[in-house]
Amino acid sequence: MHNKTTLDIDNLLTIMAQLRDPKNGCPWDLKQDFDSIVPYTIEEAYEVADAIDQKNWVDVKEELGDLLFQVVFYSQLAKEQDLFDFNDVVAGISEKLTRRHPHVFNDEKFEDEMAVKQNWEAEKAKERAQKLQDESLLANIPLALPALTRADKIQQRCASQGFDWDTLGPVVDKVTEELDEVMAEVIQTPQDQHKIAEEMGDLLFSVVNLSRHLDVKPEHALQQANKKFERRFRQVEKNVLEQGKSLNQCSLTELDFEWDRVKQYECNK
Structure with a gap:
């Protein structure tokens, strides 16, 4: 039962x-393929x-x-092509x-959480070796x-095999x-925008490395920073509007003053 x-x-x-039924399905769903639904x-x-x-x-439940x-x-598309199903x-x-x-479903014992993680990574390495010629x-x-998440994963993989600094000092030095x-x-005169972009990429990669050493997920940290900036900027907009002005009527000094007010208010809450 x-x-x-x-x-x-x-x-x-x-x-x-039914949505994918050739005769009675939804026209939009019928037009989709693996590539089109990735976004x-x-x-x-x-x-x-x-x-x-x-x-x-x-919302969590709905999402x-x-x-x-x-x-x-994806499973329905694969089933139609005889690849796999749900x-x-x-x-x-x-x-x-x-x-x-194996420590949960078999009786294997690990000393600590680090040993569990090492076993996890070893299993993933075996899977990669089986699936890929690379x-x-x-x-x-x-x-x-x-990009931030991918950089973090690249660095984690390298660190798992010892290609990593074991103290924070060299990590900070690399950022500098x-x-x-x-x-x-x-x-430089003239500036080479391609080289500037390349060096900026190296800087961001080194900052991701610092985040990893501090056990901070860089993607999440940047998302939180975006939210904080947006919240504060919206409050600056509101403060300026209450003064009967618009942003472009204020000097940078005035906007900085409002920004510091908002920041100070948040810090004192």
């Missing part, structure tokens, strides 16, 4: 199949993250449903999680990841070195 969860999943799969998948993942960040649990629909959509996806992740957690440690890091190299290009 099927339980309610199974029936709900079956119903969702049936809805997806929607990325957007839905960010909407899940945003809802969690806002602690809006009603998780939208993200699940993406998985179901059950294969579920079976694959179930097997992987069981294999990667045997590089850096194989299979998705190109479509946000890269900043100096940016400025060395900036003062």
Whole structure:
């Protein structure tokens, strides 16, 4: 006898199949392929993250449903092409999680959390070796990841094999070195924009490395910084408007004064 969860999943799969029915399906859904729905998948993942960040649990539930629909959509496309189906996806992740957690599902013992993480990385390395002819440690890091996240993953892979500083000092020194190299290009006459961009990339990569050593996820940290800046700037706009002015009627000194007021107010809350 099927339980309610199974029936709900079956119903969702049936809805997806009907949306893709060649005769009676939805024209928009019928036009889609693997490539065309990738942007929607990325957007839905960010909407899940945003809802969690806002602690809006009603939205989290809804956004998780939208993200699940993406998985179901890909699975339906694959089923139509005899590649795999939703059950294969579920079976694959179930097997992987069981294999990667022998301390939970078998009786293997690990000394501490670091040993658990090392086993996880070792299992992932085996999987990469089995799937790809590219045997590089850096194989299979998705190109479509946000650049900060991808840089963090590249560095983690390298660090797992000892290619990493073990103290914070050299990491900070590298950030300073890269900043100096940016400025060395900036003062050139004429400026070479390509070289400036290259040095800026090196600087950002070194800042990601500093974030990793401080156990801070750079993508999340930058998202939070964006939100903080936007919140403060909106308050500056409001303060200026209450004075009967617009931003372009204020000098930079006046705007800086309002910014400092907003910042001080937040710090004192």
